[in-house]
Amino acid sequence: MRYKAGLETKDRILDATRSLIAGKGLEGTTIKAICDQAGVLPGSFYNLFASKEQAILTVVREAIDAVDPDPEGQGTDTLDELVLAYERFLEEQPALARVYIRIAVSGAATNPELSGRLLRHHEGRVRRFASAIQRQASEMAEEHATRRAETLVLALNGIALHRVLDPNFDVAAHARALLEDAAAVG
Amino acid sequence: MRYKAGLETKDRILDATRSLIAGKGLEGTTIKAICDQAGVLPGSFYNLFASKEQAILTVVREAIDAVDPDPEGQGTDTLDELVLAYERFLEEQPALARVYIRIAVSGAATNPELSGRLLRHHEGRVRRFASAIQRQASEMAEEHATRRAETLVLALNGIALHRVLDPNFDVAAHARALLEDAAAVG
DNA sequence: CCACTATTTGAGTGTTAACTCTAATTTGTG
DNA sequence: CACAAATTAGAGTTAACACTCAAATAGTGG
Numbered sequence: 078m079r080y081k082a083g084l085e086t087k088d089r090i091l092d093a094t095r096s097l098i099a100g101k102g103l104e105g106t107t108i109k110a111i112c113d114q115a116g117v118l119p120g121s122f123y124n125l126f127a128s129k130e131q132a133i134l135t136v137v138r139e140a141i142d143a144v145d146p147d148p149e150g151q152g153t154d155t156l157d158e159l160v161l162a163y164e165r166f167l168e169e170q171p172a173l174a175r176v177y178i179r180i181a182v183s184g185a186a187t188n189p190e191l192s193g194r195l196l197r198h199h200e201g202r203v204r205r206f207a208s209a210i211q212r213q214a215s216e217m218a219e220e221h222a223t224r225r226a227e228t229l230v231l232a233l234n235g236i237a238l239h240r241v242l243d244p245n246f247d248v249a250a251h252a253r254a255l256l257e258d259a260a261a262v263g
Numbered sequence: 264m265r266y267k268a269g270l271e272t273k274d275r276i277l278d279a280t281r282s283l284i285a286g287k288g289l290e291g292t293t294i295k296a297i298c299d300q301a302g303v304l305p306g307s308f309y310n311l312f313a314s315k316e317q318a319i320l321t322v323v324r325e326a327i328d329a330v331d332p333d334p335e336g337q338g339t340d341t342l343d344e345l346v347l348a349y350e351r352f353l354e355e356q357p358a359l360a361r362v363y364i365r366i367a368v369s370g371a372a373t374n375p376e377l378s379g380r381l382l383r384h385h386e387g388r389v390r391r392f393a394s395a396i397q398r399q400a401s402e403m404a405e406e407h408a409t410r411r412a413e414t415l416v417l418a419l420n421g422i423a424l425h426r427v428l429d430p431n432f433d434v435a436a437h438a439r440a441l442l443e444d445a446a447a448v449g
Numbered sequence: 450c451c452a453c454t455a456t457t458t459g460a461g462t463g464t465t466a467a468c469t470c471t472a473a474t475t476t477g478t479g
Numbered sequence: 480c481a482c483a484a485a486t487t488a489g490a491g492t493t494a495a496c497a498c499t500c501a502a503a504t505a506g507t508g509g
Contacts, residue, residue, distance in 0.1 A: 265506095265507085266505085266506055266507075267506090268505080268506070293495080293496070293497085294496075294497060294498075295495085295496080295497095305497085305498070305499090306498095306499080306500080308498095309497095309498065309499075314497080314498085315497065315498090
């Protein structure tokens, strides 16, 4: 793949794959559907991807990365910023958010590598939330902060899950309710 | 279906369907897989069920009902009892719990009737939790109680979702952490 | 034990999935 | 502008899918 035509085709295929997973789930994401939406024939698809699974995994990695846009900057975010970043992710990239949830539930069952990746990602998020909590309330024990972080991350995932079911669901209001509660508990 | 042989076969088919959805997701739940696991041939399956979808919907209804075992007794449960009932559901009927989550994410996308059913079920649960909260703190406004109930139910769903990803996840500990937080917030 | 019907059998149907292959075309480069 | 490599076209293959059906078997009331 050295010509730009190939790169553009690859992008179109990934766009189509992403929107199909988000809209119809993994079951509705067939090679034919991807190719139709991307304006490409199967031969072109298989010139760029070794398999359907590879295209899907590319989109999934993209989705996982989008949940945590800046995993390097570990020491600066406040809890509010972390929660609002997740809220913004759900609002602004609903397709990727759906992919993330769909894959977490459907794909991880049959693909242990994927389920391991998702669990590690979850643990990383919990650590990040925990250190934000500790920065905010420095007298809190690390163990306690981790427990509170885990509760918060799980609750956020619950919100994301419900958003998949109900597109009109008010993510922002519920994310903020979680933050208020966290502040009240201390 | 008047002979008991048919009833037993039906049970075996539903058992197989339930465990396949829980274990491999909707994609892995094929007629062949169901029949192999139930020790039955396709002809028998179609003697008892009009379609694969019908068998799946039967299992899904069963799962939805199991989440709220007694939807009639609306006025007596405490919040603790409701949370512990859900915790017990997740621990004791992991297959049905996985079915519930899997369907919420995968099935509801393509089946509006199913997604409507799940949303109504969610609303019913929130009402039930809200009235338990109000009974416990009678000075609380109904609107506020409903908002707190929704946060709690979503957090519990987050726990259930994570349990699908990580079978070793400690549901009980996290459910109790939610209860403590709820008490602390008031 | 007999007639009647529920149930099971298992090969078979049509469809659609993922994926392959060869020939034709387009693209970048010396 | 010529040539090699990248890309695309599109028919074709193989396998798995949901589902059917006529015949065989098993269960039940009389």
